[in-house]
Amino acid sequence: MTNPSTMRAIWVEQIGEPETMQLRELPIPALKPGFVRLKVDAVGINFADVLAVQGKYLTPTQTPLIPGMEFAGTVDALGEGVSGFTVGQAVACLGGRGGLAEYATVPAQTLVPVPEGLNSAEAAAFPVSYYTAYITLVTLGHAQPGETVLVQGAAGALGTALIQVGRALNLTVIALASTEDKLKIASDLGAHVTLLSERSDIVDAVKEATGGKGVNLLVEITGGEMVQKSLRMMANRGRVLIVGAASGEDGKVSSTALMKKNLSVTGVWLTSMMGEPGVIEDAVAFFTPLLKSGQIRPQVGKTYSLEQSAAAFRDILGRKTTGKVVIEPQR
Known part of the structure; x- marks a missing residue:
């Protein structure tokens, strides 16, 4: 278990265009019971992330915001009461927010194991x-x-x-x-x-x-x-x-x-749909053999550093990207 006190993160104080995103040095969020801390290796950027920063998503954007709904990395620490995961384990996460940072704390139930054979960028490109x-x-x-x-x-x-x-x-x-x-x-x-x-x-x-x-x-x-x-x-x-x-x-x-x-x-x-009984379980059962056989493989497009987050969002808006855009906070 590591004990860093600060992290680099993308910070949004006011909704707007991608240029409103700021690179900040922030305290690492406190680890609460039922939560897991991740060292974030890759963040899959969706059009929904862009809309959230603009304040145009299906749900109102709550600011301040660290964007990044979908990300992958390794378990860095476990909060009280968390079981089923181990420190150092590779996981992906549907956390809803918080991914564009070197570390993120997320509810344990938002984690999904990374299918065997996928690297962190592919894992971040998979769930959504x-x-x-x-x-x-x-x-x-x-x-x-x-x-x-x-x-x-x-x-x-x-x-x-x-x-x-x-x-x-x-x-x-x-x-x-x-x-x-x-x-x-x-x-x-x-x-x-x-x-x-x-x-x-x-x-x-x-x-x-x-x-x-x-x-x-x-x-x-x-x-x-x-x-x-x-x-x-x-x-x-x-x-x-x-x-x-x-x-x-x-x-x-x-x-x-x-x-x-x-x-x-x-x-x-x-x-x-995430809370619908059996939906995600059925999806996991469908994808597991397809991933193992290579019949399905997440398509990772251009990758960006944390400092290039605004450029990544702008490229998505400009229809300049293919596959999943991935931002790598540890780069």
């Missing part, structure tokens, strides 16, 4: 994207072998997870992305069809790729006017799963469009 992908396609989407799924933002952290999970479920995967380089990433991961998302005839192109039928499942992350296009891409009794609105605009759902094809639209938020 892959659990969300499972909940989207399996728990809420009820995907069936042979169905077709359309994945927007296919080269991003969630997109790359959805492609791999879709392939594991024996779905036909249509991937949309903004550049040819990003489509190459999707293709290499096993997407059956890749299409540039910005093309003016995207609805017709998706219809053509499905023999005129449309897709059975569509993972909507764009929002805004894209939602109307998404509805037009659907097959009869298709399911639209709304996971985000990267455009910053809510999409309008036409009740007439839903009725004509008997469509369903479902919102997806990992946080509200």
Whole structure:
């Protein structure tokens, strides 16, 4: 057990753009009963982290804030009453906040063991994207072998997870992305069809790729006017799963469009599913053999130091990233 007294951390006093994040020297939080202290090696940055700093996330941002919802490292100390973990053990964490620091104290129940064979960056890239992908396609989407799924933002952290999970479920995967380089990433991961998302005839192109039928499942992350296009891409009794609105605009759902094809639209938020009995246990059982076999592998994109956190957030906003952006506090 180590006893450092201070740590470097990213500190947000007021919500705003990434530049509001400050690198500070802070006291290490006190270790309370039921909590674990981690030495943080890698933080997986999600679009939700960016929204939290901007004050635009689904839940109000409480400041001051150390951002970082998802991270991985080693157990440094155990609080009173904690069992099932050992000092030095590699773990990942869905702590909700606090990751962008050299050390973090988190409730023991937010820790998950790191699957064998994953390094710290891969472990930090796994929980949010892959659990969300499972909940989207399996728990809420009820995907069936042979169905077709359309994945927007296919080269991003969630997109790359959805492609791999879709392939594991024996779905036909249509991937949309903004550049040819990003489509190459999707293709290499096993997407059956890749299409540039910005093309003016995207609805017709998706219809053509499905023999005129449309897709059975569509993972909507764009929002805004894209939602109307998404509805037009659907097959009869298709399911639209709304996971985000990267455009910053809510999409309008036409009740007439839903009725004509008997469509369903479902919102997806990992946080509200975490407490559902059996959901995460089912996801772990699904992923364990796939990770061991190498059929699924977290896709780590560019890595940044703690000092580069604002640049990492800005790159995500500018759609300059692929895979999971990872910040390494010990660098």
